Ligand SMILES: Nc1ncnc2c1ncn2[C@@H]1O[C@H](COP(=O)(O)OP(=O)(O)OP(=O)(O)O)[C@@H](O)[C@H]1O
């Protein structure tokens with residue numbers, strides 16, 4: 436299997452978001468969970484997205500994992516590797532976007548890396564290096580209250596500079612609107628001046644098409660699904676994609692079985708989606724304090740679900756509003772509480788699957804990562820899109836049999852997302 440485009444995603448929901456974008460834009464794509472075992476039979480594809488869970492781990496750990504994935508992708512022919520980060524640039528001053536970008540660039544022989552989290556379809560735009568989420572600057576958006584990496588600065592040149600050894604520059608919208616030749620010249624001028632990463636503005640998809648064309652001439656780029664769109668369209672325009680990009684028919688074959696939703700995302704969108712789900716499905720709100728205190732909250736949740744699940748989908752959520760999250764974190768610490776809750780939701784997910792759940796929606800990147808790891812799912816085929824950035828996924832080589840999943844990034848999806856997802860998973 437020789438591939439044209441490789442990607443390393445820093446979380447699993449982000450990986451499925453990118454795989455969805457690449458598929459929609461003409462590339463046959465598979466999402467692997469980590470570097471797949473050589474025994475796993477993967478379909479013939481144009482692009483592979485390796486999902487890692489490295490957004491919030493120590494930078495050195497993220498770099499080591501990404502470097503191994505990069506080598507694996509290059510050995511399979513990837514001429515370009517996109518480091519898929521969050522469209523809201525989720526990270527801390529200690530990393531991991533800067534360190535991983537620099538490591539991937541170094542492995543590819545150095546040079547300058549284009550960086551943009553713009554994803555206009557979901558309202559993420561970058562202007563003069565500042566990231567906007569919908570109509571708000573990043574630091575005024577709900578991301579200011581993120582449980583793991585609250586974002587307090589919308590100026591991405593500054594944010595990335597704090598995470599990088601090298602100098603960070605800007606390619607502004609004026610240059611991008613002037614087209615690929617001007618962007619290329621600007622990138623070269625920045626490189627000659629010693630800059631190693633350039634934040635690129637982008638507001639419209641045409642900006643990302645320009646950036647994708649130039650990025651494809653370099654070995655590494657860093658960005659969200661918008662840059663994926665630009666790279667995919669550039670590859671298709673180059674005539675190097677012969678497949679016509681059809682998603683494998685297998686991806687939508689029904690699986691039957693029971694269905695469930697597990698949420699650990701505390702984003703504004705997820706909190707609203709849970710309120711709406713409460714009107715049509717049984718929803719269990721976990722008590723995070725009891726979970727952390729080591730009580731029998733997990734067993735109680737499994738028993739609650741067991742009493743209801745044969746009658747229809749159930750929802751189990753740890754999600755809470757920012758004030759509640761802040762209080763828990765002040766008692767137990769940010770990382771410890773996040774990790775303990777992810778462990779609990781992943782155990783509950785595995786128990787639900789053991790009781791016959793085959794159609795599963797998980798809300799939240801870290802939450803999805805923990806759940807998919809516990810289920811030991813090796814890879815996914817990409818099915819139809821439920822909402823911008825969220826496809827139906829079909830497991831490849833999964834031990835309890837085929838499953839359909841939707842891994843929802845915290846901020847994605849309309850308010851009826853949960854019902855809409857299950858309506859597409861048969
Ligand atoms: N009630 C709670 N109090 C504190 N932390 C919580 C609570 N519920 C969930 N968490 C933790 O909050 C974090 C949410 O991160 P997660 O990545 O799953 O969601 P998200 O950030 O909204 O999604 P994405 O990364 O896809 O944007 C997880 O570590 C989760 O365990």
Ligand SMILES: O=C(O)[C@@H](O)C(=O)CO
Pocket residue numbers: 446448449450452453520521522523554659660800824844845
């Ligand atoms: O880019 C995004 O916003 C998402 O794919 C994501 O990574 C959230 O975890």
